[in-house]
Amino acid sequence: MPINSFDEYPMSWKPDIRNISAPLYIAIAHQLEQDIKDGKLMPGTKLPPQRELADFLDVNLSTITRAFKLCGQKGFIYASIGSGTFVSTDAASNKMLLPANHATPMIEMGSVLPDNLVNDDIARFMKKMLNEPSFSKLFQYGRPEGNAWQNEAVMKLFELVNFQTDQPILLGAGGQNAIVGTLAALFQPGDRIGTDPITYAGIKTAANMLGIQLVAIQQCQGEMTREGLLYACKNEHIKGIYVIPDFHNPTTHTMSVETRKMIAEVARQKDLLVIEDAIYSFLKEQPLAPIASFAPDKVIYIASLSKTLSPGLRLSFLVTPSALRKKIMETLYNINISVSPLMLELAARLIHEGVAQTILEKHRAYAKQQNALVNKYLGDYDILGEEECIFRWLYLPDKFTGVQFELLASKAGVQVYAAERFAVGNTKPVNAVRLAIAAPEAQLEQALIILKDLLESNGDYAFVD
Template identity: 35%
Template sequence: MWADLIRQVPGPRYRAIVQVISDAIRSGKLSARDQLPTHRELARQLDIDVGTASRAYTELRRRGLISGEVGRGTYVAETVRDAPSSISEAPSAGSFIDLSHNFPLNAPTSPLVARTIEELSRDCDIAGLMTHQVDLGHAHHREAGRAWLDFNGLSDADGEIAVTAGAQHGLLLAISALTRPGDRVMTEAFTYFGMKSVATMLGLELVAVDIDGEGVLPESFENACRTSGAKVLYCTPTLHNPTTALMSEGRREEIAEISRRYGVHIVEDDVYGFLLEPRLRPLCSHAPDLTFYVTSLSKCIGPGLRIGFLRFPASYREKVGLATRATTLMASPLTAEIAARMIETGFLHCIAADQSAMMKQRQSTAGLLLREYSMQRHPQSFHVWLEMVNGWSPREFSLEAERLGVGVAPGDLFAVSSATRSRAVRLCISAANDASQLNSALSLLSGLLEKPRKTGASRAA
């Protein structure tokens, strides 16, 4: 079976082996703990040298898809989640405090949202919205999107605007337009797990780029441009997820200049830009001809609206349109109308200002209650990147915290490579219902972190 499938894949044999085994794992044809042929047996079946088989297995191991056991062979690795557990999956869901998801604080209950929907029900052209299919979105919805980009600081970059079904959809459209299966995409060593899902779905390989408190390190990025063959960089320059890093204006210009020098496209994720005061010019402003700019309203209004905007160079109009039709045909015009009205009335700007002010209060609380521990945070960020102590691993800590009633996201969800060791967890302080609930959750986590990990803690969870 292996030989027949692998022979059908063009290109270098080690890449063909990686592709076939990766596809089998993703499709469920191979399950965790399934044994794979030995290096020598695989080489014999394919009539290749053992070094080529070993190279393929090394790459699969680097991606975290297989593991080797001395004297026992090579096996499909245990499945690692590509996102935090849903609150509905957590124990004691009624009292559970979920700090594992970056939900906006109380935005869905804003009276401004209800007021907009009420007005929509009275004076909306329902027939016009329900009977026309426009892949990139109705013209006035796209213009509202451009106004939202202007509010976020992107006022100086021409290009096309597409209405998307949220930022995750915009990310998928951008990466689909820029890559083909088997390509490599550069990203921060710790990156948004939604990007990892896109890479898996599209058959892409992620290349880790080192970061510091300002995000992508120019020297690491340039080295990856020179050596990896990747022609796309995905990054979050503003309030990076999960580390909260904030790229300075000077660093943004450096990254843009390197991109221009090597002809590398940038996919800029700016879902948190509205929180920042004062605004920084998006990376897109520094390299508009190379940048796909992704944002949404989910972090401001709530994840249920599922409306976002993608700004992209006009030369990619056909490819983005094709990707849109292949995924959703178009974003929902009804929800796009809600979004457009909230932008046009200024309601969204009011909610954004409230979110930013409330996050300053919550970050102050986190700084006080977790002051004994090392962490990365920003005064206006939705989350905190908290480092582990006392022998805790991020995974064991998250499992024990979940057992005690608090959800956090372990760092391995964000690691691009299995070789990247995480020593932190992400706490989404925006997601607690109120100040009292946040205090309770952070106090519990602080108390848990203070205690040395017990041998075997949470292993059975």
């Protein structure tokens, strides 16, 4: 029994550890996790101080510390130095943002995928490869960095985004694979990485899996500030940062050159590693120089093809500081053994023969067409996104939260994703949703009509299960 009586004491969480068989810290962590999943502890709830909770349960402080650490590594709770420990904003949400099989027809505006209009072009190109005598050699293991001709193709692609490097290119099986490999190679469980307060869900799932904590960096006008970065270095002890400078997912923001230079400067000053996710950079007609061009010794630059050419081209390209290259290459080898030589050769040929560039132009033209439709129906609302971007960020009227609107839209047959899915730590998400815009034109127009009707409704979501 607890030493002190807490019957009338206002604690936000009072676990019951009677009749447990597991080690105490595991049992407490399990109960905390379960209470969050069951909705007994809501996102943003401030948990009791560790010492207070230890007193209540009559256990050692180290037991509570270990339990909180376990839940923190899984992403269920978030510790803010000087403020306390909170239930993570997204603790109860599904962080895997992939198209689902729905019992009823659903128009997909949740998952960000490029249009599939060019897949026939890629298939025709691949059929030509099938008739070549050497085609069967593409079913062997590949090299971790590709051959000179393939590297030349990647460099050609990098020219489109004003990036030049003399470093060899490492290969990954897609952008997410490259992110996981980089995190696993360079960070340890318990390490902290700075991100935007609202960020790509994939970095959150990867960090949770590896026991890495994400820290929201203070922003001004959608960009990290120098003061925010320096504060996080001093007080949150971050070891690195993760950024998406072009068409930030989900907010669509493109980072200014000044902020790119500032991040490079702070990275050098504070010995930070920067993971630069350039997954959408190829879609920009007038791209800015990447952060890697300002601090090549501190930046791991990741580009990939699935969002810009075709989802089936699961291929990513990494440019790393020379001192980190071996460690990242070994980690990618342990994860992948090899990327597909067939995919690599196909991508290299598409680039060398100008087909990839033509595909990018087609994607941009289609995105502009789709975005014109979005503007037609939702232009009166606060909606962000450039005309080449394949998703938009819709700020909602005050009568909706993101979660409420996502549920309403789903009930009406349209899948969108709420800001809560992208929130980091105890960040209070804005009332917003991300809209992917690559659905077939007729479907997109139908979905936009539905969303506009919902926005114009009285905000009654009582009918949602």
